[in-house]
Every structure is written in structure tokens, then in C-alpha cells.
Amino acid sequence: MRVLIAGAGRAGLSVAVHLATMGHEVTIVDRDDAIATSAFERHGLVSLVGDATDAGLLKEAEVGRADVVVAMLRRDADNLAVALLAQAAGAKRVMVRMRDPDYRSVYVRAGVHRILSEIDVFIGAMATAIEHPGVRHAMVLGTGESVAFELDIPVDAMVAGRTVSVVAGSRGFPASCVFAGLYRPDGRVEAPRGSSIVAGGATVLLVAARDELAEVIAFFLRRDPASGGITSAAERR
Known part of the structure; x- marks a missing residue:
């Protein structure tokens, strides 16, 4: 699969590396030049430097050809922008990492239904382990x-x-x-x-x-x- 990941922080990069080892074609977009360079030099990932909410940059990353676009930026507003741009460009699937639960209904109204909430997963797992x-x-x-x-x-x-x-x-x-x-x-x-x-x-x-x-x-x-x-x-x- 062609996978485009917007945001290559610790979680985003880990996902990208794992998918690459599984044989998928992965491209990352991150505004931090050091992160992008390291991702390419250490892991061989195709890396673009810049703002993932920039329609021009996403076009350069061939977002319209992506089988899956994963928005993993630090702000939900930015993830929402990436999701909307990816949908408009014709990406087959769009997934977002949600940080603020208040954004869930916003994502759904925007047509984004693959919503991953680290907070929900953590709280659920922790509460179950305690109980x-x-x-x-x-x-x-x-x-x-x-x-x-x-x-x-x-x-x-x-x-x-x-x-x-x-x-x-x-x-x-x-x-x-x-x-x-x-x-x-x-x-x-x-x-x-x-x-x-x-x-x-x-x-x-x-x-x-x-x-x-x-x-x-x-x-x-x-x-x-x-x-x-x-x-x-x-x-x-």
C-alpha cells in the first residue's frame, strides 16, 4: 500500500518504520528538517519537509495516489485540515490521531470516521488493569x-x-x-x-x-x- 503520514513525531515515525518493514510504500511529511533527514538516512523513508496542511506540499507528496493518509500532527485543527485536503485530492482512506475528544464530532461531520484516540486507549487499558x-x-x-x-x-x-x-x-x-x-x-x-x-x-x-x-x-x-x-x-x- 501507499501510505502517507503527516507528522513524524515519535508515534508517527514508529508507525512509518513498522509499515515500511512490512513492505508498504511509506512517505512522511514533517516540518522538522532534522526529523525528515533522520527518517531518510536511518530508515530509508521518503521524507518531505514542510507544513502538511499546505495543499501544494501534499500534492508534491502525491496525496491523491495514497491508499491511506494518516494525520498525526500535534494539533487536531491541523489533522482536520490534512484530512479534508486528502479527501479532496482523492485519497482512498483517511485516518486521524485525535488528541482532544471535543474534536470527535467535528471529524465525523467532516466525513472522517477512522479516528484513533490515544487518550481513550490509555484510559481504558489503565482502568482495566487497575480494576x-x-x-x-x-x-x-x-x-x-x-x-x-x-x-x-x-x-x-x-x-x-x-x-x-x-x-x-x-x-x-x-x-x-x-x-x-x-x-x-x-x-x-x-x-x-x-x-x-x-x-x-x-x-x-x-x-x-x-x-x-x-x-x-x-x-x-x-x-x-x-x-x-x-x-x-x-x-x-
Whole structure:
């Protein structure tokens, strides 16, 4: 993909370098000559120096040919300007990093719907970590009603050694919970199937309603060796 990133601060440059290593064609625009020079010399990125809100400079960067334009400037007003110019030039997709939540409705009215809010992500992850110590990494989804999170499964957990289908059909399995991934010891992430095993000592990636998070965690961490494990719906019949 052709990706144009306006604003090559720490976050913008990190995104640019990552995308370049994945084989995408990345161009950055930044008003700081030192940053642009370093991005070219150290990472081989195509770099333009100047104001990304300048229509002429964006034209020089071939914004109209971009598959994705990402506005990551320091001010939302500037990101909005970049987004509008990119849309007018014919860029296929436009994304913005939102700093001030008051701008969300402004972006939406301007036709920008891919809005990334670092504040929302940070607050959601931090609040989840504080409220639920068992959660490793978490990300709030959508309007904040759902959370994607990683959870380590104890070796002696009641779900350990069971298949995904058995666990999901068990008594007490929270209705909002969905298996999103299974991490294996070698670091691979497996897309969960009904026959996939939830191994003790492994990590699972789950999605659940925020108000059911405590219930979900308690279900997966439950230890009761004497019970003989969890009971599936089929076994209850």
C-alpha cells in the first residue's frame, strides 16, 4: 500500500518504520528538517519537509495516489485540515490521531470516521488493569462497552485441557464472552476453533462486555480440582 503520514513525531515515525518493514510504500511529511533527514538516512523513508496542511506540499507528496493518509500532527485543527485536503485530492482512506475528544464530532461531520484516540486507549487499558489485576493487556473497543484482553490460564484451572466448544458450552460461561485467540508456548497465535484446546499455562485472547469482565475472569481462573472440571451442556443432558 501507499501510505502517507503527516507528522513524524515519535508515534508517527514508529508507525512509518513498522509499515515500511512490512513492505508498504511509506512517505512522511514533517516540518522538522532534522526529523525528515533522520527518517531518510536511518530508515530509508521518503521524507518531505514542510507544513502538511499546505495543499501544494501534499500534492508534491502525491496525496491523491495514497491508499491511506494518516494525520498525526500535534494539533487536531491541523489533522482536520490534512484530512479534508486528502479527501479532496482523492485519497482512498483517511485516518486521524485525535488528541482532544471535543474534536470527535467535528471529524465525523467532516466525513472522517477512522479516528484513533490515544487518550481513550490509555484510559481504558489503565482502568482495566487497575480494576482487574489478572488481565495482562487490554483494549477498549467501540464506544467502550466491550474490552479485548489477554488472560493467563492457570495450570489447575477448571477450563485447562478442555476444548473451546466445551468451555463455551459450559454452565456459567458469560454470554458476552468470545474467544479471539490462543497463544501457544512458542509465541504463535492460533485462531480458535471448536476443537482447539485451552491449555493450562497458556494465554487466551478474549472479548467481553465491560460490565461482565469480572465474571469472565472469575470463570476462567476458577480452580476446583475436586469438582472434576467444568460441566458442558452436553454432559448435563
